[in-house]
Amino acid sequence: MAAPISWNGIPDIALILIYSSLPDQDRLNIACTCKNWNRLFSSAKLWRHRRVVFNAKSSEETAEREIKFLEKFGHCLYRLTLNLGRPTFKSCLTISRSVEKYLNRICSRNDIQIRDLDLESLHMEQHWHFILSRGRVVSALSKMIRKQKFLECVYMAGTRMRLIDGCRILEALAKGRTKNTVKTLYMEDFFETNMFPFRTQRYVNAMAKFLALEELHINYRYLSSEMLRNIANTLPKHLVNLSLVLEGDIRGIEIRSDAWMEFSEKCPLATVGAYLCTTILRGNDLRTAFVRGLPLNQIYLTSWARVDETEQRLSIFLRHLGNMYNITLENFAMFFEHHEHIDYDLLFLLRKCRRIKDLCIQARLSADTVINIMKLQHQGKLALTSINLTIPGLSSDDWHRIDQEKERLLTNVVEYVHVGPNEFGSSIGGSTITIDDEGQADDFQNGGDDADILNFHNIIDVNVEISDDENDIFQPPDPGHEDDDEFLI
Incomplete structure (x- = not known):
């Protein structure tokens, strides 16, 4: 033993x-x-990631505490997450001053090398109605960003800034070294609602200065044919992923087919993904943005409308996708509620798009449709490596038929299989199988987020030496253990 x-x-x-x-x-x-x-x-x-939350009750204390953290561990910091809470009329001024004080301290330190910056759900359109306080925050952010030399990933989704404020942030990113270092940019809902920034030359010029972007996540209505050509000319060997969010009314601002063809020719490594909520996409025809030449690699469809509102639009749209993107489409996800009679059109899409690898569907389908999807895979007419079918509303007899066919028809899906009425059901509730790289099958478990979210409260000083190398953990010379309240915050 x-x-x-x-x-x-x-x-x-x-x-x-x-x-x-x-x-x-x-x-x-x-x-x-x-x-x-x-x-x-x-x-x-241990100190690579820092999440700083400024709230109405303790913004000044937060600034002081985090400044002391910077003095002790600032040179370890790679990822910074900023959350400015929900300021009110009384707290807006205090929070803005605290944020300014904290960001100015970052600017004063030359040893802080932030790689990832996350502006966590600022929602400035909703919470920052006060011009002076909002301007103070934007100015401090712009100044801090301009000082960074190693920034690679910036997350600004949901910021909802005014056009002029958003342009200031983008110009700060596009100046100095960051224009050559930023590789990933998340800017979905970066501007206020119903904003079309591509009509402003200042925004167009700022976006054209990024020279190293590999991934761009952006609203469709933030782009134009001119901007797409600028991206193609500036990032022909860098861009690998362009992710588009389609919402609101895009009629009259569709990117032309020739612009997409030029983009595909100059950026051969780039793939395009689209997130489309049919409920909030206004207009009768969902096909207008999906023109020929668009290198559509993945699409995520969702809707919670009633059947009579979008059923006909969805049927036509699924057929359009099958006819237009049968060569490029590899990932298809569909999450619908209260929809009927899309079975035939879905099968039409799958028969056309034989290169789909990942299929994820949550919708009301008939048992025959589910079995036909599995038969397409078994017959080699689909090349799925992952399949997730969550089908509510079927009877026990229907699931008995599906379970009988599933083991026989889905043996060649090599990564992930789930077929059931619930997301993680089993038996009559469906079953789940995951297969690792050696072909070993294991039960699926929903893993949690391993990101380290720190909440820095009172800190006691301990005798430590900080190693800049993550793999260099060394023994300091005989550290003492006397209680020391010098760094008690």
Whole structure:
């Protein structure tokens, strides 16, 4: 029988994982346990991500606390998440000043090298109605962004800025070194509702200055044929993914077919994905934005409308996708509620688009349609590596028929299989199989987010040395363990 492992014998990598899952106060508590655990507290990997929340009650205290964090661990910081809460008339001024103070301190430090910047759900259109306070926040953000030299990913989705404020942020990103370092840009709903920024030359010029973008996530109505050509000319060897969100009224601003063809020719590595909610996309014809030449690789359809509102539009649209993108479409996801009679049109799409690899459907379909989809895969008319069919409303007899056919027809799906009435059902409720790279089948478990969200409360000073290398965890010279309240915040 193997001897039990003592606490001192726990591998460093295991202790680092434990540290990473704990809030700041608990990290400090276990760092005071012994010299070995104190040593691991110095790993720079523990302090790579910082989430800073400015709320109405304690924005000034938050700024002071986070400034002290920057003094001690700022050079470890790679990812910064900013949340400005929901300011009111009374708290807006205080929050804006606290944010400005914190961001100015980041600007004053030359050793802070932020790679990822996340502006978490700012919703400025909804919460920041006060011009001076809003301007103070935008100015501080712009100044901080201009100081960064290693920024690679910027998440600004849901920011809902005014056009002039949004242009200031984009110009800050497009100036200096960041225009050559930013690779991923999330800007869905970056501007206020019903805004068409491509009509403003300042915005067009700012977007044309990014030289290293690999992924761009953006609203369809933020683009135009001219901007698409600019992207194709500026990023022919860099861009690999253009993700579009279609919402609102896009009639009259559709990107022309010749612009998409030029884009496909100059950016051969780029694929295009589209997120389309048929409920909020105004207009009678869903096909207007999906023209010939668009290199559509993946599409995500969703709707919660009544059957009589969009049923005919959906049927026509599914057939249009099958006829137009049978060569390029590889990923298809569809989430519908209260829809009937799309079975035939869905099968038409799948028979046409034989290169689809990932299929995810949550909708009311007949048992015959589900079996026919599985038969298409079995006959080699589909090349699915992952299939997820969540079909509510079928009877027990229907599921008995489906279960009988499933094991026989889906043996050549190599990654993921789920067929059932619920998302993670089993037996009559459907079943789920996952297959790893060696072909081993395992039960599916819904894993949680392993991102480390830190909530920095009171910090006790401990004698540590910080290693800039995530893999360099070294022993400081005989660290002491006297209680020290000098860094108690």
